[in-house]
Amino acid sequence: MEILKELLSTNTFQGKVDWIGISSGPRSEIKAQDTVRIVTGGVEGDHHCRPTRKSKRQVTLIQAEHIPVVEAILGRGKIDPSLLRRNIVVSGINLAALKYQTFQIGTAVLEGSGNCPPCSRMEENLGPGGYASMLAHGGITAVVVSEGVVSLGDTVSALPLV
Secondary structure: OHHHHHHHOOOOOEEEEEEEEEEOOOOOOEEEEOEEEEEOOEEOOOOOOOOOOOOOOOEEEEEHHHHHHHHHHHOOOOOOHHHHOOOEEEEOOOHHHHOOOEEEEOOEEEEEEEEOOOOOHHHHHHOOOHHHHHOOOOOEEEEEEEOEEEEOOOEEEEOOOO
């Protein structure tokens, strides 16, 4: 783990927030937002936000650069980010590296907690092969370390490892 920490300490890249979405209930439409508040337990207003429950999946993020890959695998045109059922789409930084780090997004601080594998909804939302196309392209999950506000265009950056 020490070698991994050392290698990740050189992660000085900065990304940005391209899209934000929340869902008011299970199987509800994901609605795009310009700004959200990240609170203990997740994204305020999202049905997955549970301040009293210790979940490793408080905030979900997906890499913007992976969306064209999923589109190509499926052989279809542009995919609306809401169909992917993630809270935040980011570009310009490798989310896989953030899975092992604490990072700032807007004024919130999150800690990567794992992969965000696709769910069976991908077959419904993307059509046949949707689930398989999202494998290894589903992004990451994160827990809230410090509450804050996230808006479109905000910076995403790894914080120094301690």
